[in-house]
Amino acid sequence: MIRIALAGQPNCGKSTIFNMLAGVNQHVANYPGVTVDKKSAALTYAGKAFELVDLPGTYSFSTFSLEERVAKNFILDEQPDVIVNVVDASNLRRHLYLTFQLLELGRPLVLVLNMMDVAERRGLDVDCDKLAALFNVRVVKAIGAKRQGKEEILRAVHDAAQTKVVEPFRVDYDKLEPYISQIEEKLSAPDHLSSRWLALKVLEGDDVILDRVGIHREAVRDVSREIHSRHDIDVDQMIAGLRYTAADLAYHKCVKERRLQGETITSKIDRLILNQWLAFPVLGLVIFLVYQLAIVQGYKLTDYTWPLLATLRNQFFAILPRAEFIDVPLLTEFGIWMANSVLALLNYIPVFFILFALIAILEDVGYMPRMAFILDRVFRKFGLHGQSTLPLVLGGAFVGGCAVPGIMATKGIADERARLATILTVPYMNCLAKVPFYTLLLGAFFKEQMALMMFFISTVTLFIALILARLLTSTVLRSRETAPFVMELPTYHMPTLSGVLLRAFQRLWIYIKKVVTIVVAVAVVLFVLLQYPGVPAERMADYRSQADTALADFAAVAEKTSYAPVLVDSHQVFRLLNLYDDYRAARMLAASADAVAALDETYQGRDPELFAIVSAADTEARRINRALRNLSNVGKRLQLNIKNDKITNSYLGTLGRTLEPVSRYAGFDWRINVAFLSSFAARESAVATLGSIYEQGATDASAEEVMARDGAYTPVHAAAMILFMILTPPCIATMVVVKLQSGSYKWMLFAIFFPISLGIVLSALFFSAAVQFGWSGVDLMRNFYIGVAALALLLGFIKNKQSGWYVGKTH
Amino acid sequence: MELKQQESPLSLSDLKKNESGQVVCSLAQGSLKQKLISMGFVPGIQIRMVRNAPLRDPIEISIQNSLVTLRRTEARLIVVEKL
Structure with a gap:
């Protein structure tokens, strides 16, 4: 089997090349121990089996970013037979910087010149033969977006695997050469790696390599100090500078510019989209469109998909044993409960699919980093990142969203601390499934002020998220790794239909696989807790x-x-x-x-x-x-x-009553507690449980009317319940995704218990205050809103000591 | 290097829209230094300030045919001279 690693800088179109080579036959997993996606595929060519692994896109091979560490460790530990280096042909000079570092590894390499059409459009003539001769590798032209070059790449890989690199390409490191050979001599029996590459890494002070070859840091420090005193420049900057010079030379030898480069399309578009006055309106429009298409239209689409699911469900119900008057078989009750729990989530598939597809489009077009560019200053004040915008919007910054795709969209955030803070705050956004619960309570208690209350509910969440982000990043997340905000704004590209659909389906499949399995498990537990010990x-x-x-x-x-x-x-x-x-x-x-x-x-x-x-x-x-x-x-x-x-006699009912002494302060009796507890698999069940507790006998009145007439609760109770619901995490599905994206159960548990505690404390506080000062339900909500909004604004004005990038030390 | 700093204390963050310059040196350390190097900010490289973000921070720089955005706090660590 031939093992191939696909490497390239970000924005070189590597994923389109990967998709072209792998087709739909891809496997997505994580690299061991980290949350970096590892895409791989098995294929055959000319009777040989190939295993293709997509490395994370990196600009370089230092050890400072997670992606770079992952990519380097893969090449060091897995020793792929062939490295396929994808470069953007229209921006060759820049992409050669990584190519040189890959060439220095001394492994067989195939250079793929991607985006040849863009290069053509820009009037660039790339001489492949010259490049191949200069670097002593196989060079292939390709246009990934148009699926051109598959056959050629595979043939080149096949051939390259047969050869052994006798003399790898050498960048002329000029005045550093003596130091390089000096270190090379000192290296103890280099393994499969080129000793020159190792020596360069040693000179750069790469920790991973220093440990591997067993050279002391002090020894290297002396050398770099010597170089610094002689040439007045840090050695790593010098090496980089020489690589850029070499890239410049190679570029001039192999590329002819047929005409002077005029203003590119990207620059023309940017003059509009990043314009000082238009940037915010355009951003608002994009967010509005995503929201409208996915959440609003997607939700409407469920009107059409729900009957299909309901039909399936009813067919399933039909095979369950029937009730015999008052004796409903346990199997039947179980089947109904499980089917409803799962269907509550599957119902959102249209919403998710549209969302995932739209995100893929925004990613492919190149708008995501530009969004970060526009909004970074606002979010940075709260410890978040410009790239937190989309996750928060998807989570429901407007009337309703879903935390699951929101959290899944945090993947691209470069800054680890901001990414975790975003993951942990997206669940505070407005979950769509909470809306029926709000509507039920508003309908029962706030008929007159429904619009005002809904406004409070839907806008208070963003303030809460910002406050918590700020608190988290300056406390528990304080010591987390941050990344400097230095990002490339890529050239705009037309997304391809197949690429977008493929990614949307992949993400949807992950959702179904991971989320539904956990929901099933939790639903089983809840079923048992609600069924037993049974009626006395x-x-x-x-x-x-x-x-x-x-x-x-x-x-x-x-x-x-x-x-x-x-x-x-x-x-x-x-x-x-x-x-x-x-x-x-x-x-x-x-x-x-x-x-x-x-x-x-x-x-x-x-x-x-x-x-x-x-x-x-x-x-x-x-x-x-x-x-x-x-x-x-x-x-x-x-x-x-x-x-x-x-239900009254069930374990969950008992638990609800046990919690009553505490929850009483927030005005919740055990029935409300049970409703909240049972809705953890899916928020929809809060309404169902509340409804079933309240449906008293054969009245035709809706749960809304019964609640309003019941007299046990007042609007103040309802407002406290709404307040609690605003703060509670949406559902177990969200928590699973928190685990997936944060890579730890610890954060998942934190994401469950912190909001619940906060919710009970705050609702108890405001409920007691309301009782004390005779506030109405609307008063309670308004005071809460004012308090939260004021705190958020205040935090925005206090300078955040954590937010900037601080100069670290390497040595 | 210290001397040069005093002579031309101009940083990347001081460039106005559409002004061009050349990188003199970078005072960054650690991962920021590596990140800047891998984005092409090495001594001698020519850059052009493209625009400010609508809220004036971060800024957008054209370097080696690509567009790179960075915050002013980071840009302040890159010493440049105007061309």
């Missing part, structure tokens, strides 16, 4: 006797009809009951006379004998039908009571 025996006996009475009443009616023989067996009665309920439910949905006729026919086919009763075919059937309606109502009422008792 004497209560159950009472329900059972009520059920028996109802059944006996029904039997008494049925006995006197000609249908009696059909209904002797109690199982038949249960079947009849289920058929009756199913038919009634389906009948409610059937709009036209035709639909009703078709429905009748289906049910007729299902069970002609029993359907006669359900459809009240004759006088006797009508009589049974009436009794059946009573029986069904009794059954429904008993099932609800049993369900209620089960």
